[in-house]
Amino acid sequence: MSINHELVEEPIVEVKEKKEQAKWSYSRLSLFERCQRQYFHKYIEELPTPPSNPMRTGRILHRSLEWVLKYGYEPSEAVRFSIYEEGMPGGESFYTLLQMVENALYLVPASPTEIETEIYIYLNTTLGLVRGYIDLLIDDPVNDTLELWDYKSGWQENEASDSKQLALYAWIISELRGAALPSKVIGKLIFPRINSYTEVVFTPSDLENARNWFIRTVMMIAAKSSQIDEWELTSEKKHCETCAFVGRCAAGL
Numbered sequence: 001m002s003i004n005h006e007l008v009e010e011p012i013v014e015v016k017e018k019k020e021q022a023k024w025s026y027s028r029l030s031l032f033e034r035c036q037r038q039y040f041h042k043y044i045e046e047l048p049t050p051p052s053n054p055m056r057t058g059r060i061l062h063r064s065l066e067w068v069l070k071y072g073y074e075p076s077e078a079v080r081f082s083i084y085e086e087g088m089p090g091g092e093s094f095y096t097l098l099q100m101v102e103n104a105l106y107l108v109p110a111s112p113t114e115i116e117t118e119i120y121i122y123l124n125t126t127l128g129l130v131r132g133y134i135d136l137l138i139d140d141p142v143n144d145t146l147e148l149w150d151y152k153s154g155w156q157e158n159e160a161s162d163s164k165q166l167a168l169y170a171w172i173i174s175e176l177r178g179a180a181l182p183s184k185v186i187g188k189l190i191f192p193r194i195n196s197y198t199e200v201v202f203t204p205s206d207l208e209n210a211r212n213w214f215i216r217t218v219m220m221i222a223a224k225s226s227q228i229d230e231w232e233l234t235s236e237k238k239h240c241e242t243c244a245f246v247g248r249c250a251a252g253l
Helices: 026-034 036-044 053-071 075-086 094-106 164-180 204-222 246-250
Strands: 023-025 114-125 128-140 145-151 184-191 196-201
Touching (some): 023 026, 026 036, 026 164, 053 114, 053 128, 053 145, 075 094, 114 164, 128 164, 145 164
Parallel strands (some): 023 128, 145 184
Antiparallel strands (some): 114 128, 184 196
């Protein structure tokens, strides 16, 4: 794969943060796309955001899978310990959470060349540090492939080809590995609640688009002032359902 590395090597725009070097993640950038006002409350005003039930379910799923794959726990043990640490999310039960973990484990290859879980990746760019966690990384040099998995705990199946998160992580990996990047990079979205998955084989164009999305979104954020009126409210009311700040918007704060 031939990738454009200019973002890492040459300055593009100066991005200033009040306290430290800018740190960007997919969740932070996608929140700005979803609702600028929610971004303002969370990252500019730094208001606390208590975890929602879906967030807690996702944490239990990810932690349980990590403990099984990395430390050798039995799935039931891992789920019980995760529930003990996180608390039982509303609408869930031990058995539904265990079933999700077992469904996800069933998809893991029996003897991959190399498998790693909860891999922290980061890249220093002229726009700041971009970082994230890859839920599962399967490296197969024999077949010259690399797979990036992302677990989703919801009910809706989405196409991996539409996932900006997977594409962003693939771009970061391409920058980190350079010429050592396998010729075939695969992204997978795993939906253990409905026992399914979708996948995409990334092209150089996909990685370039992820890079450009990162640049464009960061520059849009950098162009905003600290005045709340500049940060637009979402037009998709479904985003308000799980927002911790919906009361502030309703009250006109």
